[in-house]
Amino acid sequence: VVIILIKLLFSCRLTEMFLLLHFVVLIDVKDFALTEGSTITPLCQKGYFPCGNLTKCLPRAFHCDGVNDCGNGADEENCGDTSGWATIFGTIHGNAGEVEFTQECFLNQYPQGCDCKETELECVNAGLRSVPTVSSNTTLLSLKKNKIHSLPDKVFMKYTELKKMYLQHNCIRHISRKAFLGLHNLQILYLNHNCITALRPGVFKDLHQLTWLILDDNPITRISQQLFTGLNSLFFLSMVNNYLEALPKQLCAQMPQLNWIDLEGNRIKRLTNSTFLSCNALTVLFLPKNQIDFVPEKTFSSLKNLGELDLSSNMIMELPAYIFKDLNLLQKLNLSSNPLLYLHKNQFESLKQLQSLDLERIEIPNVNTRMFEPMRNLSHIYFKNFRYCSYAPHVRICMPLTDGISSFEDLLANDLLRTCVWVIASITCFGNLFVIGMRSCIKAENTTHAMSIKILCCADCLMGVYLFLVGFFDIKYRGQYQKYALLWMESLPCRLMGLLAVLSTEVSVLLLTYLTLEKFLVIVFPFSNIRPGKRQTSVILTGIWIVGFLIAVIPFWNEDYFGNFYGKNGVCFPLYDDQTEEIGSKGYSLGIFLGVNLLAFLIIVFAYVIMFCSIQKTALQSSETRNHIGREVAVANRFFFIVFSDAICWIPVFVIKILSLFRVEIPVTITSWVVIFFLPVNSALNPILYTLTTSFFKDNLKQLLHRHQRKSVFQMKKKSLSISIVWTDDSSSSLKLGVLNKITLGDSIMRPIS
Ligand SMILES: *[C@@H]1O[C@H](CO)[C@@H](O)[C@H](O)[C@H]1NC(C)=O
Ligand SMILES: *[C@@H]1O[C@H](CO)[C@@H](O)[C@H](O)[C@H]1NC(C)=O
Ligand SMILES: *[C@@H]1O[C@H](CO)[C@@H](O)[C@H](O)[C@H]1NC(C)=O
Ligand SMILES: *[C@@H]1O[C@H](CO)[C@@H](O)[C@H](O)[C@H]1NC(C)=O
Numbered sequence: 001v002v003i004i005l006i007k008l009l010f011s012c013r014l015t016e017m018f019l020l021l022h023f024v025v026l027i028d029v030k031d032f033a034l035t036e037g038s039t040i041t042p043l044c045q046k047g048y049f050p051c052g053n054l055t056k057c058l059p060r061a062f063h064c065d066g067v068n069d070c071g072n073g074a075d076e077e078n079c080g081d082t083s084g085w086a087t088i089f090g091t092i093h094g095n096a097g098e099v100e101f102t103q104e105c106f107l108n109q110y111p112q113g114c115d116c117k118e119t120e121l122e123c124v125n126a127g128l129r130s131v132p133t134v135s136s137n138t139t140l141l142s143l144k145k146n147k148i149h150s151l152p153d154k155v156f157m158k159y160t161e162l163k164k165m166y167l168q169h170n171c172i173r174h175i176s177r178k179a180f181l182g183l184h185n186l187q188i189l190y191l192n193h194n195c196i197t198a199l200r201p202g203v204f205k206d207l208h209q210l211t212w213l214i215l216d217d218n219p220i221t222r223i224s225q226q227l228f229t230g231l232n233s234l235f236f237l238s239m240v241n242n243y244l245e246a247l248p249k250q251l252c253a254q255m256p257q258l259n260w261i262d263l264e265g266n267r268i269k270r271l272t273n274s275t276f277l278s279c280n281a282l283t284v285l286f287l288p289k290n291q292i293d294f295v296p297e298k299t300f301s302s303l304k305n306l307g308e309l310d311l312s313s314n315m316i317m318e319l320p321a322y323i324f325k326d327l328n329l330l331q332k333l334n335l336s337s338n339p340l341l342y343l344h345k346n347q348f349e350s351l352k353q354l355q356s357l358d359l360e361r362i363e364i365p366n367v368n369t370r371m372f373e374p375m376r377n378l379s380h381i382y383f384k385n386f387r388y389c390s391y392a393p394h395v396r397i398c399m400p401l402t403d404g405i406s407s408f409e410d411l412l413a414n415d416l417l418r419t420c421v422w423v424i425a426s427i428t429c430f431g432n433l434f435v436i437g438m439r440s441c442i443k444a445e446n447t448t449h450a451m452s453i454k455i456l457c458c459a460d461c462l463m464g465v466y467l468f469l470v471g472f473f474d475i476k477y478r479g480q481y482q483k484y485a486l487l488w489m490e491s492l493p494c495r496l497m498g499l500l501a502v503l504s505t506e507v508s509v510l511l512l513t514y515l516t517l518e519k520f521l522v523i524v525f526p527f528s529n530i531r532p533g534k535r536q537t538s539v540i541l542t543g544i545w546i547v548g549f550l551i552a553v554i555p556f557w558n559e560d561y562f563g564n565f566y567g568k569n570g571v572c573f574p575l576y577d578d579q580t581e582e583i584g585s586k587g588y589s590l591g592i593f594l595g596v597n598l599l600a601f602l603i604i605v606f607a608y609v610i611m612f613c614s615i616q617k618t619a620l621q622s623s624e625t626r627n628h629i630g631r632e633v634a635v636a637n638r639f640f641f642i643v644f645s646d647a648i649c650w651i652p653v654f655v656i657k658i659l660s661l662f663r664v665e666i667p668v669t670i671t672s673w674v675v676i677f678f679l680p681v682n683s684a685l686n687p688i689l690y691t692l693t694t695s696f697f698k699d700n701l702k703q704l705l706h707r708h709q710r711k712s713v714f715q716m717k718k719k720s721l722s723i724s725i726v727w728t729d730d731s732s733s734s735l736k737l738g739v740l741n742k743i744t745l746g747d748s749i750m751r752p753i754s
């Protein structure tokens with residue numbers, strides 16, 4: 001198609017060319033529309049998931065987006081991430097509703113301001129300064145929000161019936177070693193929101209029935225293993241937001257029944273391989289927001305029953321490869337917000353039951369499909385970068401859905417961008433087409449030069465085509481880009497578009513360099529005989545196209561090495577650089593933009609500077625100075641604009657690339673602005689700089705207008721003829737007719753001249 005297009009262009013047959021282009025675009029529109037009936041087998045292809053018991057499959061992003069795409073609502077079911085403790089303990093905590101109280105009080109001793117219901121006593125916010133004396137057969141004692149600051153020896157000694165005790169919000173500072181003596185039946189003890197700094201070993205030693213111990217929001221700095229002596233039934237231990245810096249050598253040695261430990265928001269620095277050694281019953285382990293930087297091998301090896309593990313927001317840089325090896329029942333793992341440098345390729349190998357994996361804010365330089373494949377039951381996965389989602393195609397819900405270039409709904413996130421794409425695409429495309437047409441139809445005195453310019457316009461025109469395609473796909477996905485983002489970036493059209501853009505820029509850059517050097521030879525060495533002839537020029541031009549094509553095609557050659565080189569963002573231009581790119585594609589992109597292009601840019605700048613100096617010198621030598629000044633200014637202006645347009649086009653790209661070398665984070669939106677505004681500058685301005693403003697062209701235009709006036713009567717007849725031909729040829733689309741009409745008009749204006 002490309003070859004035919006080029007041929008048509010060169011033979012001045014714009015009508016046929018447009019028909020062909022139109023046809024190509026029409027074919028493209030049909031691709032990946034929703035394949036509704038095509039998936040008959042119940043097993044969906046990669047990245048697709050079934051609609052409940054229907055045979056229909058939908059891409060991942062159609063599930064849980066708030067729209068009933070399946071028809072039976074199955075795509076909006078099971079969306080919440082309820083794995084981990086929520087499901088494990090769902091049955092236990094499911095009906096924690098209020099117990100019905102009769103208003104009767106069975107207690108005969110309690111202070112004023114307390115509420116008594118049966119044997120339960122609530123003294124909330126009663127201004128108490130010490131533990132009051134109450135009936136000995138009280139079963140629930142709540143002393144929340146009082147001013148009790150210490151718990152002396154044997155203060156609860158006679159309350160052997162007590163099952164639940166609430167002591168939060170008192171600013172208790174001091175707890176005597178024998179404070180809880182005699183509470184043989186206590187099951188639940190709340191001590192959160194107090195001012196406890198230390199707990200003495202053995203303080204809980206009589207609490208054999210205790211299952212629930214809450215110590216949140218206290219400034220406790222250390223706990224010893226002996227502290228938990230006697231807590232043989234403890235099931236739930238929570239010490240959120242304390243100041244713990246270390247954990248006892250064997251945390252669970254005294255608490256064999258411990259199921260749940262929550263140590264969020266402490267200052268724990270290290271875990272050792274014995275910390276959880278005897279925690280065989282442990283089901284939930286929360287350690288987020290600590291300062292853990294090292295997790296040795298075998299730390300979790302005895303946690304055979306662990307269902308949820310949260311290590312998020314720590315300082316873990318490295319995880320041993322087999323750290324999760326024994327966690328066969330783990331359902332939920334949260335590693336987000338750790339400065340992890342690396343994940344081993346079999347890091348998650350044994351987590352067969354895992355349903356939810358959170359890797360937010362983690363770069364995975366060696367990301368690959370095999371890393372996530374063993375986790376067959378995974379239903380939720382959270383990444384830093386949405387491109388990683390393509391490495392976990394079997395996971396139904398993957399977050400995030402898009403990057404920053406494109407918003408949630410649209411490929412081009414911004415109205416300005418959207419408008420500009422079309423404007424710049426039109427200028428680039430039609431400017432270049434116009435020049436090609438003009439140059440094909442006007443006989444030039446220097447045919448080799450004209451050929452070079454025409455070839456340059458072809459390359460630049462491709463940039464316009466690329467921008468049109470960006471605009472086209474933006475419209476196609478308008479309002480629902482998030483659903484297609486990944487499919488789009490993985491798709492062939494996106495890769496081909498990227499190829500087109502790179503081909504265009506590279507050929508254009510190489511041609512500009514060649515044209516510059518040619519001019520340089522003529523001006524700096526006016527008497528030498530090294531001028532490329534027609535054949536040499538053809539060879540060089542062909543060579544440039546081949547080189548450009550090779551540069552653009554090489555990334556397709558090895559998927560493992562280059563990854564998806566073009567599909568890194570919504571506009572498919574391989575500029576955006578993040579640290580997780582495959583080394584191959586990173587190096588290659590650097591090689592293109594900071595190697596080839598920077599070199600070409602420098603050559604162009606230097607060549608023009610030298611040319612300018614040389615022209616000035618010869619002008620000074622000659623006598624007719626006054627005559628020369630005007631011409632010299634014109635030459636200077638032209639040179640300046642040529643270099644300037646190159647600079648606008650390339651300097652932003654160089655800057656981005658250099659910054660990325662220094663690992664500066666570049667906002668992703670910048671890429672789309674550069675790709676849409678700066679990169680096409682050259683392509684859009686080249687026709688003006690190399691043709692429309694040249695004296696050759698101006699002279700020809702004048703001649704043309706002159707002749708046109710004379711032949712206008714003849715012209716009118718020809719025009720009506722061409723319209724009627726088009727009408728009979730193809731009357732299916734009136735829009736097409738309009739386009740064709742204009743083109744044949746333009747065409748027939750040209751004809752008489754050639
Ligand atoms: C799918 O399941 C629904 C109930 O959830 C049922 O009404 C329907 O008949 C099922 N359809 C098929 C094809 O099994
Ligand atoms: C609680 O103890 C008091 C005596 O202190 C007694 O009168 C009362 O009946 C007891 N109530 C229950 C429910 O045992
Ligand atoms: C724990 O680590 C130490 C070294 O830090 C090692 O000597 C010991 O064998 C390890 N224990 C287990 C159970 O792996
Ligand atoms: C993981 O932890 C972070 C912060 O600690 C939290 O915001 C996030 O919701 C957790 N992820 C899941 C899946 O619960």
Ligand SMILES: *[C@@H]1O[C@H](CO)[C@@H](O)[C@H](O)[C@H]1NC(C)=O
Pocket residue numbers: 352353376377
């Ligand atoms: C996945 O989960 C289901 C229950 O949701 C369970 O029956 C099945 O065994 C699990 N698969 C694996 C590979 O463990």
